[in-house]
Amino acid sequence: MATLATPNGYTLDNTGKRVVVDPVTRIEGHMRCEVNLDSNNVIRNAVSTGTMWRGLEVILKGRDPRDAWAFTQRICGVCTGTHALTSVRAVENALGIEIPENANSIRNIMQLSLQVHDHLVHFYHLHALDWVNPVNALKADPKATSELQQMVSPAHPNSSPGYFRDIQTRLKKFVESGQLGPFKNGYWTNPAYLLPPEADLMAVTHYLEALDFQKEIMTVRTIFGGKDIHPNWLVGGVPCAINIDGDMAAGAPVNMTSLNYVRKITDKCINFVKNVYVPDVIAIGKFYKTWLYGGGIANKSLMAYGDIPDRANDYSPENLMMPHGAIVDGKLTDIHPVDLTDPEQIQEFVPHSWYKYPDESKGLHPWDGITEPHYELGPKAKGTSTRIEELDEGAKYSWIKAPRWRGHAMEVGPLARYIIGYQQGRKDIQEQVDGCLSALGLPMEAMFSTLGRTAARALEAQWAAEKQAYFLDKLITNVKNGDTATANTAKFDPKTWPDEVKGVGFTEAPRGALAHWIRIKGGKIENYQCVVPTTWNGTPRDNEGNIGAFEASLLDTKVERAEEPVEILRTLHSFDPCLACSTHVMGPDGQELAEVKVR
Template identity: 75%
Template sequence: MVVQTPNGFNLDDSGKRIVVDPVTRIEGHMRCEVNVDDEGIIRNAVSTGTMWRGLEVILKGRDPRDAWAFTERICGVCTGTHALTSVRAVEDALGITIPDNANSIRNMMQLNLQIHDHVVHFYHLHALDWVNPVNALRADPKATSELQQTVSPSHPLSSPGYFRDVQNRLKQFVESGQLGLFKNGYWDNPAYKLPPEADLMATTHYLEALDLQKEIVKVHTIFGGKNPHPNWLVGGVPCPINVHSTGAVGAINMERLNLVSSIIDKCIEFNKNVYLPDVIAIGGFYKNWLYGGGLSSQACLAYGDIPENPNDFSPEQLYLPRGAIVNGDLSTVHDVDVRDPEQIQEFVDHSWYEYAEKGKGLHPWDGETEAKFELGPNLKGTRTNIKEIDEGAKYSWIKAPRWKGHAMEVGPLARYIVGYANGHEDISDQVNGLLRTMDLPVDALFSTLGRTAARALESEYCGRLQKYFFDKLVTNIKNGDESTANVAKWDPSTWPKEAKGVGMTEAPRGALGHWVKIDSGRIENYQCVVPTTWNGSPRDSQGNIGAFEASLMNTKMERPEEPVEILRTLHSFDPCLACSTHVMSPDGDELTTVKIR
């Protein structure tokens, strides 16, 4: 049966059903089902979040100054971004301002996270959707070296001997029968288009990125004490500055500042010499594979982030853009107000929750988190062994957030489309330069490749911004300003009896918001709407499909039983179901009880 959704997609569930469960490569624990017609084209898509998040329930009654430490554990990949959003929400509620140095350090930590997450995403979570490491065994190392020097002549690791050594290591994996990192791929699928030399070059950079990523996160350990889950502080940042210290625990001295500076330089060099050239080179072999656009040409949302000055989140102060695009009208970028109950609402008509009033959308300040696991009458299988989900009923642990009723895409591509449409100079220059280099029209942005390229461009941009805020911090220190926290309102006796606030950021995966209500010094209600909640949402009360589902529509599959194309597009969002959902038992039983004394 063919059904047209209000946001313009024709869903046909009559074809062969393909189930991918889980959709993952390290991250992305979700289920996806599609219907494919006789020509191998996807005509219906269903995205299911398979775990339940309970952080909203856990936080009720707790001290709001501690909320960051709980929300940060939502995910171990996007370390710190939930903590940043949480402290901002509490500061907004209580009217707490932060010093300029704290703003620079927070910006550096967030920008560092963006770079780390984008590098890890492309090389370790997404590249193998395009790159065939087994095919790299057929490569000529000398020709690979020549390709490397053509793609990126400044990269120092480019000799034939270097690539021959990597090829020999890879050969040992294959000949042992244990592919290790590269296991469970559809390596003979014709969807892979790279020549052997490009496969060897990209596989080599996969291994280089493994070494780099452990260096990048040292910025978080310096400013936050550890990684993952660095320390944060309502009112600023927890690290004191003492440039004359040589061993003070936790203090930021010159040795640590010099280390931060060197890491920033490494990130900038890797983006320049490896990441961006690889995306351009690999993308050149897939220029005709422009599937996966989904909502990106129709409806994009960004909250914006990286403020120039502390405590000022007006759009003109943000280096990452804020705005919304709807109905495919790129000539108009709408203002976004996350406090407006008519702008942001969450629906649960197809989610495993229930509201007191059915069919209603709730603003997060009034949000409810009441689990209700039930399966529809057209389910195939059993409660604990689902063969095919019934999307006409409830089918996901993810809620369905909407902006003024619109399903939205969030993430690096959404940020870059909003910025490009709004005339953001840095973003426009990057995008135009990439399109010229690859000889592609602007419309090519609205695709899986566009989503992947936007992430690489943003990594390069964030490297430059990180350098800018590092220099700003050092200048302040040289001028005698070493303040990193404002604790004037730390004591709950200074708080109003009732307060509410919201914190926002642009997480690597997209728009992230935390909303908090405080009553008598304790959390009354806490709601997180995370990027994968936006992108991975099920249908809403009007039948609109979310960004994941929309992105798969009309994609041509080479071999439906080997769903490379599904993985390719869903991985381009970098789905983080750990953020949007958390675990419960199949039958809803209590898993454990923890007593805190």
Template identity: 80%
Template sequence: MSVTVTPNGFNLDTSGQRVVVDPVTRIEGHMRCEVNVDENNIIRNAVSTGTMWRGLEVILKGRDPRDAWAFVQRICGVCTGTHALTSVRAVEDALNIDIPENANSIRNIMQLSLQVHDHLVHFYHLHALDWVNPVNALKADPKATSALQQSISKHAKSSPGYFRDIQTRVKKFIESGQLGPFKNGYWTNPAYKLPPEADLMAVAHYLEALDFQKDIMTVRTIFGGKDTHPNWLVGGVPCAINMDGVMAAGAPINMERLNLVKSITDRTIEFIDNVYIPDLLAIAGFYKDWMYGGGLSSQALLSYGDIPDRANDYSAANLMMPRGAIINGKLEEVHEVDLRNPDEVQEFVPHSWYNYPDEGKGLHPWDGVTEPNYELGPNTVGTKTHIRELDEGAKYSWIKAPRWRGHAMEVGPLARYVIGYMQGHEEIKDQVDGVLRHLDVPITALFSTLGRTAARGLEASWAAHKQKYFLDKLIANIKAGDTATANTDNFDPSTWPSEIKGVGFTEAPRGALGHWIKIKDTKIDNYQCVVPTTWNGSPRDNQGNIGAFEASLMNTKVERAEEPVEILRTLHSFDPCLACSTHVMSEEGEELAEVKVR
């Protein structure tokens, strides 16, 4: 037996059977996971690997910082706009630019729309199939499914005929052999616990959500001109308000547009509260005993906070999403977070495929270095182009290892909700306590894969209602005569100091997102992003601490090692985005490597 105890409290045993999942699908980007399971099929070691790298930061060097948002938004095709928002906030911080109240409301509406859209798509289309068996839905009684639906919500589509039609569609789909997203599922695995009627109901809502999510995107199209990559603007938002205007080339925001946003927002609230939340509770009710995946969720949590109620005030008191950090398992002690402090956020690379001048030290993002170094450790099984087993004692991931005051942290909806709960956030406490009562489980149930999934659903409801709050606020401000959406003060580069720096942050759907920028002689001198999946998917650091993905898999029992649906359940509960978390940069911008994919 080869056991290592990590500083953050996990016993790693590499002596058991090695199970490799590569690629991990139903996520954004490319990810590999390796675990060791013992004779009882319990995971005793976990290795999470980012298997891709990208070059957006090198593209930014030397460019106009006011254009950075358009480039960094292309980091991801799922996080629509959240990188752009973080970027304009970083530049505004550096240039000391205030934005109008209308711009703050519109930005919040767009960000909240993203939260709702991302959570909805994640639950139904990326994560539900870890709990829901569509093949089993063919055994369901449509009449019993209708009764189940009517017992949990007031959803209009609940007749036996409706579910019979859905069942027929699924049957034809499966019998055609073209299974699409249902292909290669472990549908005979006993890890699936739902009765056929619950499976059929969930599949029906899978299809409904697939259709409805298009409407949610329209909100960002109205204010940003397009989606998935809306337009943004340093100093505010690019959409003008003209209540007497008609739709034309300038696409002004008028009453017709605002009424459409209101209609979509109302329907979003109805779908989240009458379909998503009831489904979440119904599915959780059949898996209450599946309390795996806690990892760092009761030990080390981080949130930057977001959704400022008033413009230009990014203090914790003005942020509707909670800010704070929990370390060492002391849940009642929430620390303040300062993204400027070089002793707080640092990135390490001893197990990442990058070089640092001194790999024994971490770097604050303002001083970040991203120099690639793809090399495999001596205990790797395989070759650089065909790895069978990684050597986690060496470098093994394209993701860096960010740490907050030296601690590996979990970020995301569960982190936000636990921090908010411990801070006494009234709305969060009411939501969480209501779910715990409904499921008849203790608060410790939060610290699990199911808790992570539940927090995302609760936040979707919270965000949908807050979207309505800011729409009402925007309309009231316009009625009061304020139509300003942008501030061009300090926009002229000739007025800027020769060297300045700034930091922008948001709470992306997947968690804490920060962009740090240095501007020299009006051009970008350095730009570094530390994204949610960098936090959650980090490899070991120089002290041996494991990251949130790896920690969450520890001590999980898998029913069948050859069909590790349990690994997918827990990893998917984070909604990983590997495209965001991997990047390269060189000072000269030359070609750094040539990669041939077989």
């Protein structure tokens, strides 16, 4: 390829040193990344690959649409329930089913609980190690760490020197035992890590606190959904009865006891995000505020479908609490409406994906989507089909399709939602963003970066925790007023359905815009297509050569050490990639789990 200019404004050059990271870990699913470095170790070309085929669309054909949620929910083992919510909305849209207000509030509480939970887990357990060096925490002065904690967040109760000394001792024993666990494969001597020991110790401490707290957050979804990580859902509402004076033994999982427990967890979420998560991101950001790589297409093309309907059955942008719209060509103040039913707006292409279309020069709207796998390596690829050494980006190279909105590759996720909301004049979002940037001493342009993407996720976690309390209040008030309905089963029987219908359901998953499209014929699923957030962000190139958010975000990034490319991981992890969601990279102690090749 040598040097190539893409239509969406990037210059690629694959003649330099090739660095391969396979697999990219600390994400959900399987991913491979290849980049080319110039003589100054700056990334000039990037190739992002989804290395596992999902296949749920094929499995769903011919099945009962009322059961689709149970299958699609298994797409992901991290974003619990969000695919199920999208699926029941798709079926309800197709069949014209309206849900009760209580069901809307409960669905929103579960979805907002997921947002908080997923963002916390992402930062502390999947992404923080790109910024934080846990081994360096052993050098910290616990007294100085305590002083730092009290300066960063004086409201956090766990801040004494003794507390941090105990954590440091625990960490030291862990390191000396030779069982570093999640810290094992880190590049801990890399100069790309910028935090002083005290900040590292504070962050590692909160890593452990968040690990304990996440077990409590998931109980909210257990109460309303019966279990987690894959709670129960229902076309027409939610599958849980309400009896305000009853108890679980009487078959009423939603009662005052359980609602008071949800209140307790909701309050804890608000406090933890406000006093730990957001302050940590700002504190770490202050040390990295000159490292503003990773913007990619964020300042050019962003999209959000919107979510969290205030009133049931109204999915108009005005009723959605999460922002809706699309920004293209860098015109931030020009926000376009997104219509998921319009075949001219959303199409998926496959010229560089391991799928086959009858005519690969054209994209397909998801209602007409085809999921036919076709795995083959390009003529310039190196290695074999089962042991790839280097991919041919001029051919097919990913199991991810290439979705486009009016021909544009888009970034989706918390950053997209927050930029769109900010430009729409959403005061709640503007106050959060302005406050964060002021604390960091950075201009608005800094949001278009890896650091900005990470900050937007933290701010959204705070927003979601507070909105969770709003819908809990709404639910309790509605029930006290005598409304205990949680499901509408008037159209649950297939005998009431038209012979042939189609629908679309959408949500804003933690990672971004998510939608499912369904065609129902004769009471069975004729076609089902999911376009998930990582399909948008991790897209390979399209027919025109446009690159997507993952690939674009890596360009022009300086890598300190080619053999330890923490900068690649830092930026990719900021998207919280979710590629397959049913298998994970695991191995016994001592087994090599990741390999970096430099040629």
